[in-house]
Amino acid sequence: MVTRLSHFFLRTLREDPADAEVTSHRLLVRAGYIRRQAPGVFAWLPLGLRVKARLETIIREEMAAAGAYEVHFPALLPREPYEASGRWEEYGDALFRLKDRKGADYLLAPTHEEVFTLLVKDLYSSYKDLPLTIYQIQDKYRDEARPRAGLLRGREFTMKDAYSFDYTDEGLDASYQAQRDAYERIFQRLGLEYVIVQADAGAMGGSRSEEFLHPTPVGEDTFVRSEGGYAANVEAFTTVAPDPIPFDGQPAPAIFDSPGTPTIQTLVDHANAVLDKPATGAWTAAHTLKNVVLALTHLDGTREVVVVGVPGDRDIDPKRAEVAFAPAEVEAATDEDFERHPLLVRGYIGPWSDTGPILGEESATGIRYFLDPRVVDGTSWITGANQHEKHVHSLVAGRDFTADGFVEVAAVREGDPAPDGSGPVTLARGMEIGHVFQLGRKYAEALGLKVLDENGKLVTVTMGSYGIGVTRILAIIAELFNDDRGLIWPESVAPFDVHVVATGKGAEAYDLAESVIGELEAAGLDVLFDDRPKASPGVKFGDAELIGVPRLLVVGRGAADGEVELWDRRSGERETVPAADAVARLTAR
Amino acid sequence: MVTRLSHFFLRTLREDPADAEVTSHRLLVRAGYIRRQAPGVFAWLPLGLRVKARLETIIREEMAAAGAYEVHFPALLPREPYEASGRWEEYGDALFRLKDRKGADYLLAPTHEEVFTLLVKDLYSSYKDLPLTIYQIQDKYRDEARPRAGLLRGREFTMKDAYSFDYTDEGLDASYQAQRDAYERIFQRLGLEYVIVQADAGAMGGSRSEEFLHPTPVGEDTFVRSEGGYAANVEAFTTVAPDPIPFDGQPAPAIFDSPGTPTIQTLVDHANAVLDKPATGAWTAAHTLKNVVLALTHLDGTREVVVVGVPGDRDIDPKRAEVAFAPAEVEAATDEDFERHPLLVRGYIGPWSDTGPILGEESATGIRYFLDPRVVDGTSWITGANQHEKHVHSLVAGRDFTADGFVEVAAVREGDPAPDGSGPVTLARGMEIGHVFQLGRKYAEALGLKVLDENGKLVTVTMGSYGIGVTRILAIIAELFNDDRGLIWPESVAPFDVHVVATGKGAEAYDLAESVIGELEAAGLDVLFDDRPKASPGVKFGDAELIGVPRLLVVGRGAADGEVELWDRRSGERETVPAADAVARLTAR
Incomplete structure (x- = not known):
């Protein structure tokens, strides 16, 4: 086929679009591939549609090679299945909701786990029907709080989403592997560098979860990797806790005056001035226990104030905190929160005071208290005494205070040990280009998808969910392959x-x-x-x-x-x- | 490619779906092509998706042959362009409306005239850029009051919609013809019988409008055709009005008692009993003027009662009335309407009484009065005298009463003359499979789409709109090609x-x-x-x-x-x- 520019629908632009934050957005608009319709919502012009079609062909070929069959679901779906799975609520403001003329609730689907589950439930009933992997290439909707970067974070976007159905865990492993392999082939055909990292299961529920990240300094995600082969999204990174230390022989906690020391740095300086020096020579932030007050908003709308204790040399990573407390939303406590909890003495908060435990289950306040995994039994800390301008030293975890649980909210640092023992990790940034995910039985249980096994017994099906952002990958390719004069497409997807x-x-x-x-x-x-x-x-x-x-x-x-x-x-x-x-x-x- | 049934995602069903009203719906569900998700909303299973893809390929090939370029718009669009065109209101309850997290209004587009217009306005500015025809194959949404018949009247459906842009009327004619020809080729390739009929311009505004109807007794549309080649949807049929008759020598109107004659039949019987016979031998329903009270609901929500006078042997056709009074909605007047207008004497309504005109501009009631085009000046009628159990005879149109306008609301009958003089028409039923439409300058004016012409003068662009219902055609093919054992696809679209x-x-x-x-x-x-x-x-x-x-x-x-x-x-x-x-x-x- 030949397309003649004298008649083609195309107008290249001299000027960059005013709202373009990234190269791909700027070039795709200027070169006449896409056109903005609303925040995060784009129309596809002929050139863009051609690239998208080629990309989709590659994905379809690899899905077929992986034994997956294509179906197509509507974007408009009724509320009920998403109510049953809990996602109608969990998705919060990110879900586009609407009513039909009869007042029935509908949504524009962000992903389709529920209705794929129901489809298989409708049609299949025996283990002989499985394994099954079906997929679609479909336009999805998420009402992002801040759509940005053109196609990289839109509110409407095209996704290939596949779902696997098995009746054994081994079957799920095999289905998962087949999709994972297909993703590798897709990215290889596209010439797109990728790292496969362990990911958090997040709001989707389920167990094994890996992301395909394209490493790039402008990526939204941070991941860690070790030379020994470990790789994980920081949200999924798990801390290596040290061994507990015996309590025997450790001195008792002692409160000391600490005027004007509401920050870790002022506290450390003061400790070095007034306390006996430790064996290591000097007190550092790592010897202190920082207690951060967070406010959780639960799904039912209630607000709960909690305190998290982390070594004083670590910050809280908001993304890790989000995952740790999901599905509740997390934010820093506000002045109002502190007013409502006068027992928390700002700047000098700690789990213990001479009156007894201040935080945790048996405490006076009843405020839940969580600890970083490094705060194992027997570790000794300098921390707030929960009295104005007073701290306590020699406060020993497990002896003098306990927590309601351990949470992974502290920021990961270069050099932290990989949890699999493969050595220290380095940090890098990447952009998510695919996600493979063992959902397990969550959706099948919520929606009643069971089949008869070899023994005629009803068993709940176990599922996987596998996504590739088609329009996002297109944008990433544009982001990667260009120079100061314009785009340079790989041959595999050139228009x-x-x-x-x-x-x-x-x-x-x-x-x-x-x-x-x-x-x-x-x-x-x-x-x-x-x-x-x-x-x-x-x-x-x-x-x-x-x-x-x-x-x-x-x-x-x-x-x-x-x-x-x-x-x-x-x-x-x-x-x-x-x-x-x-x-x-x-x-x- | 080979697809093996031992692994394919397919389950044929023995039972017809409970909600299937038509053959296509029944067979497409049973044979595993589609699956219902909500009223009028379906998922496409692998077999269905294959047929749809083949159908779309045929359409794409013919669009390319017609010089049209493919683009793709989102389904989710902001309110503003539809506000500017008036369609945000005009579409009424049929439009799916929603708000985003910031409270901004959005809709799921039923068609895309507005945003295609804005796209061309964004990118083009000169007559040299035209003519242009662009199209998309896209999922559309209409919140039908009564989704039914499976894919034939869904709330989500796939459409090929094309839009042409010209700066002269001749250009529009050529663009229109190119799409019309492409439609003929598409239906010929599909082996789908079609009739091209004149159609009403309807809510879309504009001038020339033709529908492609597939003739079938189960069709939702009624159309007329003459042996001389005239064909029109009944909504677009125009009545041939007789010549006016001189008033000279016609007797004056005279009121007569007519006890118990609230219907046309009782009135005719009574007239034959008490009045002198007409030259034709007997009074018939055609001699009477039936006055029907209708209630219009205007876009601003106001309700207006109007009266329509039609020859007593004709019924009101609700679809023609809908078109005649669009964009207002029409229904029969209710008891409440009559209570609010006590001057209308039910069963004996007429435009005149011995007290003077009852209906129309100069009347006592102020109620608007419309007439069938056959009620020309000089025609003489027996009709209500607007007093209980009294009628009037020899009431002459144009002499004794006038109307606020003429409307095409009377039902069309076999034998009515075609408006182009090509002979009497016959009636048939059909199903709409395509629509070609000269929008003219309505959208370009509303949205400010102008280009510079050869003389450097800004001229408003003139547009056409051309639609084919992809999923509807698929259903019609299934409706046509089957037997008692199942579907029989034409080779062109077989899965x-x-x-x-x-x-x-x-x-x-x-x-x-x-x-x-x-x-x-x-x-x-x-x-x-x-x-x-x-x-x-x-x-x-x-x-x-x-x-x-x-x-x-x-x-x-x-x-x-x-x-x-x-x-x-x-x-x-x-x-x-x-x-x-x-x-x-x-x-x-």
């Missing part, structure tokens, strides 16, 4: 195979171009032909570079001698060759 | 090219089938292979007939001799041939 540019005033170049294009078409190539009679060569080359088809064929002055130029958009190399050779080289690939 | 059924207990038939399938695949055919080892031949043939792939290849007892059977699903013909011949015949087409 056209060859971009032919004819220049000059006479008919000669255009005639030769037509003949070359005929041969390219006959070989099954998709050709974009810049046949605009009045556009200058500068305009044509500028547009070609902006649009970013990787292979250019230029027919100009050499046309009289039957010669054309082959341009490589990526390397910039140009080569003058006889037209026949050019065709042979382009069609040979 | 597979060949359905291979292997039977028997030994490996022989399966081995031969595999070898035949290898050759079919090599020839580029899509094959469905029923390789289920434990299913009986009866189950396999039953499923094959239900699924409806038109060409079956059966490998059974003859396998030992290298023979297979070719079955034609439509004709039922079966033929035993050597395997090599079967492959040659199937791949030759």
